[in-house]
Amino acid sequence: MDVIIWAILVIAFVIAEVATVQLVSVWFAAGALVTMILVFFFDIPIIGQVGIFIGSSALFLALTMPFIIAKRKKKGYIPTNSELEVGRVARVIEEINTDNGTGRVRVGGVDWSAVSADDSVIPADTVVTVTAVNGAKLTVKPKD
Secondary structure (H helix, E strand, O other): OHHHHHHHHHHHHHHHHHHHOOOOOHHHHHHHHHHHHHHHHOOOOHHHHHHHHHHHHHHHHHHHHHHHHHHHHHHOOOOOHHHHOOOOEEEEEEEEEOOOOEEEEEEOOEEEEEEEOOOOOEOOOOEEEEEEEEOOEEEEEEOO
């Protein structure tokens, strides 16, 4: 009976892995498979089965993680759209004034809501540098 339960778990973890395609449950599937095989050949109490499952899943994770990390490093990090804006130069199109809750800048033809990095008032048509992105709002400072 225990073998059937572990076989069902193997199938469930494989289905979960295929559905997510994110390397979420592949280690659990391998751990359940090892446990299923050992339970088929040996009479192991449930505590031992759970221990084998946890141990083998952790072992598979520990053995494969260095390869996964190395493969991800080779591809290189690709910043998202908002991260690409940090360091860019923008032009203030609406006065930036924290007290009034106003402030808009244009970066590369795109309008963004903006706040001053030091809470100072920055008049329209000032050239600024983007220092941070917080959601849909840029933090800027006057360009040196």
